Amino acid sequence: MRIPRILRIAAVAGTAVAALAACSTAPTGGPTATTGSTDASLTADLASYPASLDPGLQYDTDSYSVYRNIFDQLLHRDPKTNKIVPWLATTWKQTDPKTWVFTLRDGVKFSDGSALTAADAAFSIQRILDPKLASQQNANFSAIASATGSGNTLTITTKYPSPTLLSYLTTLSVVPMADVQKAGNAAFNLHPVGSGPYTFVSSIPGSQVVLKRNDAWWGPKPQIAGVTFRAVPSGASRVADLKSGKADIADSMTPDSATQLTGSANLKVLSAPTERVSYLAFNTIKGGATNDPKVRQAISMAIDYKSLISNLEQGYAKPVNSVLTPLATGYPTALPGYTFDKAKAKSLIQQAGAQGKTIVMATSPTYDPQIVQSIQANIQDIGLKVSIQNTDQATYLKKVQSPTHDWGSIRFGQWSCSCLDADGVAYPLFHTGTIWSSYSNPSFDALVDKARETITPATRTGLYAQAYGILAQDLPGIGLFQIDAIYGASTKLQWTPDAQQSFFVADMKLGS
């Protein structure tokens, strides 16, 4: 008997639907069983899937947020005071200007049961410095000449006296040498083994990473038993996840989405000032009108700083007095900061003979177009014309970092060195010949060079006070505001975010 075609089609379609229902893809990795504890489990929405779970490779916020819970760092910053405190290293001393000796905590074990030794810590540094790994963190540790470990003693020598070494070591996660060498880098990335408060359970690449509490951890037992990090790239979807109860906390909220959350009874906004600073940088070498310090001074008086903070950032930002945040070591507290004075700005432009001249503002879609446009409007108010040149980020970087300095006159940017130190801003942004700098002043360079190799904190602060004094005069850049990190969270979550945007789940508590 011939089966009518329509029935055959229906049968095929039915099989296809059944097959679809059946082939729900299981997460890769181990079992997703929880510890059996009645304690709560946290679901956190991140803006993207961590680029790497191997702490020797990427160090973007989303990767950090996940893997720093799996690994222990050599040093730690107290989230309240931002002071460097013991973590894996319990004590440290400097035996000569270029040699540091660290004593590591006894009895720390990786989650595979092997003991964590100074050799593992030394290996963790060596592999980042090894060109073969092509680690993006290489530049953060490039001051290090060598790292050696024996027993529980780690010795680090630097190429020059380095006052920021300890800062960067708070971001160094220690990996198990034996396991990495046995598994290989690619496999370790997929199944990271650390000694931290949480251990890796499973992942769905591009979607989620599941961790559970490490009950053998040396520190105080975290309250949260397990955590699922989810990658949710759309900001509107992260808000929907919070509202529908799918997520307990969501990272990377914008000021606008934060105001959306304040209306919900069971949600709250958590925010903290970070070391990220919004700034304008001038081309003082081939910028046309902005080669003239009077024009730069006029622009510094043309910006309506208060309105930027209250209207565009909805109050999730703080004023600064330089291209640096008060969190950084070496912040020049004595500087008066910037003033908004349109009349004086106009007269400065006239004195400089620059009225009606066009300046080019280079930007990329990475930077908030609203801020760029309101700065454009502010500057046009005092008699200059501003032409915005918007290119994609790769082209923007190529232009701005070109040694020919022909990228335009002014650009808006955001800066964070993840080091809480004046050097991390002054050197890469304004020192002669660095990739971001279109400014050159030998006396400023001399002060920054000297501070780079000065260990004594008081002397360094003095040098930076002078260096930032020069920047306040010359104005190769203007600090606009200090940016807040904004999270949306369930009211059940108790947590105070910190300046480093570190997402330490061990510091969080979840009520019922």
Next chain:
Amino acid sequence: MTRGAAAAVCRYLGSRLGQALIALFGVTTAVFFALRLSGDPAQLLAPQGASQADIAALRHQLGLDDPVWRQYLHYLGDLLHGNLGYSYVQHEPALTLITQRIPYTVNLALSALVLSAVLGIGAGMIMALNRGRWPERVLTPVVLIGQAMPAFWTGILLILVFSVTFKILPSTGFSGFDSLILPAVTLASLSAATIARITRGAVLEQLDRDYIRTARAKGAGTARLVTRHLARNVSIPILTVLALEIANLLGGSVVTELIFAWPGIGQLTVQSVDGRDFPLVQAIVILAAVVYIVVNFVTDIAYAVLDPRVTTTGKAAGA
């Protein structure tokens, strides 16, 4: 089948295969050079405070300081060995990263395809067979709205209704069958509208033909008319649209995957293009080209099966 006809089929298939290989070579070359014109990945990958020397070192490690022609030969050599390269950003083989994502994209694409084919063909048939009557007047605006609503809007709307307000379906992510429903509906709404319009047009064109009048005169009911007489004759234009939709859907739906945090190829594409992750972008583009070529090839064969005139005239579809 006669020997001559078999030879014709073989020639036909052979020439289609040859064209496919030329197309694939063109795509691999175009993507390679287009990417090299688009910016320097080393600058994007280096930390903010990196020096000129750090960036140069990174460029060297990635092999980007070689002359472009040497990079190109190297790349072609790797491709011939089946090596699609190693992601700059994620430090994993590009092929591994893609194959991890394929099941999700295939899952979503096929669900959306089945949904849109059933809804689209059904709606199109109903509209054509009820021309000028109320079913068409009701369905026409529905189809128009489906066509006009962009995925980013439909998606968020569905999330707000079904996840935030009624809390019956998960908002984002992959967590089994129920998490598939909203993204599949979002993705299907656009395709279904297109398929409905094409189906309506194709059916209307046939309804005026003599054979339909004859069939009606012989007393065939609507069901028999559709299954026995219309289906085969309207299948070619519908199949053409379906093939295009399959290829589009399998290439990964960027917007829908971003909104629903769906871990498919679409999301991976956006990330890899943003980060100028050359090997990964190349691999994704090559994969998408292969999907298009295979789908087209299969479609051509399906034409021949459904409409024997396509093979007997041989080159009609192939030339």
